[in-house]
Amino acid sequence: DADVTQTPRNRITKTGKRIMLECSQTKGHDRMYWYRQDPGLGLQLIYYSFDVKDINKGEISDGYSVSRQAQAKFSLSLESAIPNQTALYFCATSDSASGGPTDTQYFGPGTRLTVL
């Protein structure tokens, strides 16, 4: 089984709809992240959470919200989807207490979201 899972893997929705993307991990990591990736652009950080009680905005948080329901679960919501939120969304996790290259981020398989 994959260590970091994302649901759904693909989603097509209409402008104005509220949608939620979910991320779960079995790695036991304390930190979780949501990124979006647009063609030709790098990964842009939307929100990140260093533990269950810690939520931080990233570079492009407007129009998004998150919930860290448990250490293993981190959800991203689009309150009212708009076409320019069409992108590939990745969840990632990292372990602040790991040895070796500390805080290496491990990515889920991604969710392809299309807003019509």
Next chain:
Amino acid sequence: GQNIDQPTEMTATEGAIVQINCTYQTSGFNGLFWYQQHAGEAPTFLSYNVLDGLEEKGRFSSFLSRSKGYSYLLLKELQMKDSASYLCAVRDWDRGSTLGRLYFGRGTQLTVWP
């Protein structure tokens, strides 16, 4: 802020060596990562440098010069499967954190020809 610059595209032939450069400017450098990303897939971790010098891992090596704000990823004995986007990411100190968060470059799309 953080400025991370890497070439948009590179091409090479199978069996060759290619070097992908990355330059960066950060306010509180705390490590540099390289990730590989095949089209439509998740980025996967390749290498990490926090001290100056070369880190070698099989066919892949990564170099860092903190004084120059410069890193490169060296891929040897190229294979077709190495065709992918290579992302340079810099970790910068973050408020209240002992480690920081990552800032990604736009990626270098490498195409390996037979």
